[in-house]
Structure formats: structure tokens, C-alpha cells
Amino acid sequence: xxxQKCGANHANTHVKTVVNGELKEYDLxxxxxxxxxxxxxxxxxxxxxxxxxxxxxxxxLPARTQxxxxxxxxxxxxxxxxxGHVGCAHCYELFADRLxxxxxxxxxxxxHCGKNSRSARLNSGKKPAEQTREERIAALKxxxxxxxxxxxxxxxxxxxxxxxxxxA
Numbered sequence: 001x002x003x004q005k006c007g008a009n010h011a012n013t014h015v016k017t018v019v020n021g022e023l024k025e026y027d028l029x030x031x032x033x034x035x036x037x038x039x040x041x042x043x044x045x046x047x048x049x050x051x052x053x054x055x056x057x058x059x060x061l062p063a064r065t066q067x068x069x070x071x072x073x074x075x076x077x078x079x080x081x082x083x084g085h086v087g088c089a090h091c092y093e094l095f096a097d098r099l100x101x102x103x104x105x106x107x108x109x110x111x112h113c114g115k116n117s118r119s120a121r122l123n124s125g126k127k128p129a130e131q132t133r134e135e136r137i138a139a140l141k142x143x144x145x146x147x148x149x150x151x152x153x154x155x156x157x158x159x160x161x162x163x164x165x166x167x168a
Contacts (some may be wrong), residue, residue: 003032004026005032007028008029011027013028013033014027014028015027015033072091075091077098078097136166140163143159
């Protein structure tokens with residue numbers, strides 16, 4: 001079939017248009033279709049695959065070379081998601097919008113509420129025995145809140161009793 005516009009080339013593009021309820025169909029060659037602004041779905045497919053996918057997803061897919069890397073350890077979010085290991089403390093800030101929902105889903109909280117490490121106690125300058133009664137009660141109340149949020153009611157009851165004992 002010949003192109004209906006130029007009549008010289010083989011038609012390989014079929015165009016249907018509806019204008020004011022009237023259906024019109026055209027068979028065009030690639031050159032005439034391009035001149036009239038009709039580009040095929042697979043035009044430059046091999047050269048612009050990322051652009052093609054980006055058009056489907058609202059350009060939400062970054063190219064591989066544009067992956068954000070942590071400037072301190074060089075980790076990307078994809079690497080963290082794949083291995084489950086965060087590269088460094090700076091990664092938490094850089095990838096916060098993607099990490100914190102996962103951390104919250106896994107642990108139930110995004111703030112540390114567990115035991116302090118030995119180095120943290122040394123840096124604070126106080127040993128647990130040197131804490132004032134008020135500091136100890138405040139720490140226990142924080143743990144109590146965390147236990148209630150986690151629905152660990154046995155631990156919450158133990159903490160409640162320990163707080164009552166310190167307050168008495």
C-alpha cells in the first residue's frame with residue numbers, strides 16, 4: 001500500500017483520527033508521518049529506553065548513572081535495600097525519606113529506645129548507678145512508653161512496677 005500523502009513510499013503507519021465525531025483513517029509512510037507529527041510508539045526505542053519508561057512513570061525512574069550516592073561511604077539506596085546494611089550514619093540523613101518508613105515498619109519506631117552502649121555511657125560521663133532518681137524514672141518512663149507502643153504489656157507492667165518502686 002502506498003502513502004496517501006506522498007504516493008511514492010510504502011505506507012507503514014496507520015493513523016485514525018476522530019474530529020467532531022467523524023472518523024478519518026490515513027496510511028502514511030514513516031517520513032510523512034514524522035512530518036505531520038505522528039511518531040510511532042517504538043521510535044528510537046533502542047536509543048531512549050529510559051525516556052520511554054520515564055514517560056510511563058512520570059519521569060520517576062532516574063537513569064542508573066544518576067543514582068544518589070552518599071559522599072562519605074559511597075552507598076546508594078539500591079545497595080542498602082539489597083543488602084539490608086546502611087553504609088554509614090550519614091546515609092540515614094541522605095536516604096531518610098525512603099529508609100524511615102521501612103525502619104518504622106520493621107522496628108515499630110524510628111528513634112532508638114534500647115540500651116545505651118558502653119561507649120555512650122562513657123561519653124555521657126555517668127554510669128547507671130550514678131544517675132539521679134529522677135533521671136532513672138524519666139528513662140524508665142520512656143521505656144514504658146515504647147513498650148506500650150510495641151504492645152509488650154508484660155514488659156510495660158515490669159517497668160510500671162519499677163517506676164512505682166523508685167517513686168515510693
